[in-house]
Amino acid sequence: MSVSRPKFRTKCWPVVKPIQHQLAPATYPDRFPELVGSLDETVSLFASYKKLMKNIHLTTIDAITFDAVGTLIVPTPSVGEIYAEELSKMGHNIPPKIIEERFSLSFRAFKKDYPQRLLNRESWREIVSVILKGLTPEEDIDNLFAILWNTFTRTERWRLLPGVLSTLQHLSQKELRLFVLSNNDERLHAILHGLGIARYFEKIFVSAELGAEKPSTIIFKRVEDSIRVQAKKILHVGDSLSEDIQGALQSGWNAALISSVPDDCQMAYPIEKANSIEELFSRI
Numbered sequence: 001m002s003v004s005r006p007k008f009r010t011k012c013w014p015v016v017k018p019i020q021h022q023l024a025p026a027t028y029p030d031r032f033p034e035l036v037g038s039l040d041e042t043v044s045l046f047a048s049y050k051k052l053m054k055n056i057h058l059t060t061i062d063a064i065t066f067d068a069v070g071t072l073i074v075p076t077p078s079v080g081e082i083y084a085e086e087l088s089k090m091g092h093n094i095p096p097k098i099i100e101e102r103f104s105l106s107f108r109a110f111k112k113d114y115p116q117r118l119l120n121r122e123s124w125r126e127i128v129s130v131i132l133k134g135l136t137p138e139e140d141i142d143n144l145f146a147i148l149w150n151t152f153t154r155t156e157r158w159r160l161l162p163g164v165l166s167t168l169q170h171l172s173q174k175e176l177r178l179f180v181l182s183n184n185d186e187r188l189h190a191i192l193h194g195l196g197i198a199r200y201f202e203k204i205f206v207s208a209e210l211g212a213e214k215p216s217t218i219i220f221k222r223v224e225d226s227i228r229v230q231a232k233k234i235l236h237v238g239d240s241l242s243e244d245i246q247g248a249l250q251s252g253w254n255a256a257l258i259s260s261v262p263d264d265c266q267m268a269y270p271i272e273k274a275n276s277i278e279e280l281f282s283r284i
Contacts, residue, residue, distance in 0.1 A: 056235060056254050056272050056284045061176065063229045065205070067214075067238030068182035071258050071277065073195065075152070076159040079103050083131075086151050090144060092136050099131065106130040120185050120208040124149065153187045155194030163278025168200040171281065180204040181223055181236065183213045183243060203227070214240075215247030224251070237277060245271060256280055 066072055075082055080100030087094055106127050110117070117123050128145045136144060151157055171178060178201050182188055185208040192198040205223050212219035224231055231252035238244025239258045248255035249271075256272040258280065274280035 056256065058174065058176065058281075058284060060233065061235045061254065062233040063177040063179065063227055063235070064171065065179045065181040065223065065234065065236045066201075066277070067236075067240070067244050067258075068180055068184055068188055068192070070239035071161070071237060071244075072164050072180070072197070073158050073160055073191065075157055082151060082157055083148065086147055087136070087144065090140070090147070092140075092144075094135050098135075102131045102135075103127075116213075118208050118211070118213060119183055121149065124185070153190055155191060158191050158195060160195055160197065161276065163276050165197065167277045167281050168197055172200050177202050177227065177229070179223070179227065180206075181214070181219070183207045214238075214243040215250065217247065217251045220247055220251035220253060224253075237280065256284075 069075075078096065078100065080096035080098075080103065083099040083103070084094055084096040087099075109130070110123065110127050114123075125145050128148060129141055132141055132144060168178070180188070180192065180201050180203075182205070184206045186206065188206050189198070189204055192201070192204060198204065203226070205219075205226075207213040207219060210219050210222050212222065214220070220231075220236075224234065227234075232254070235254040235256060236244060236248035237256045237258060238248075241257065245255045245257055254271075256274070258274060258277055260275040272280060272284055274283075
């Protein structure tokens, strides 16, 4: 008898399929989605396979790479409020909520339409142009973009997430090599220095300088070659299933997800999960 599988196929399979070989190497069925009929059954069966996977122990890890935005730092007070404040100085009074909504739509559309494009100044110019279209005169956009670009270089526009500083201090006392691996541009160096945490990292890797972005295995391989550590001894910590987790697992790395938002698809990954890096490293 046939069963319905739309939830699993549409919601989880696109992000699970690329790393299915990681989900229990000896017993994982080649056509797993054909065996189950609902998301609940899928998650339950995945969980049983995951019991075969080893938990991450820091004694088996030589290097840890951290995503930046959403994992270590976030804009403050918010992207929408920062845009609104800066635009108001130029005579454009736009509610932060509208900017926040437009930012989300523009950013997602750009990533969908140009998955191979790097997030550099040129890319951000296109994203911001879409956000501001119809809200400000077209002839003002270049000047407004330059102001916004420089605004997000300023330390006061960013804050550390809770527990980040104490966790980095704790990890730096262990024989672990720490790095940043972020889909970002050259501004990240100044931001992390300004926030006082750059000193904890041996090197800060940003996609715009490496010529590739997560989840591409290219960027993970370039980092791996640069730091000269075996893939199986590297742990990547990030807040994105599709970029951080999928990319790391496809590259043979270990992975840990930082997320406080429940997501059924997270259940399908053989990874550690926590609400913060402080919580994560208190137990592994």
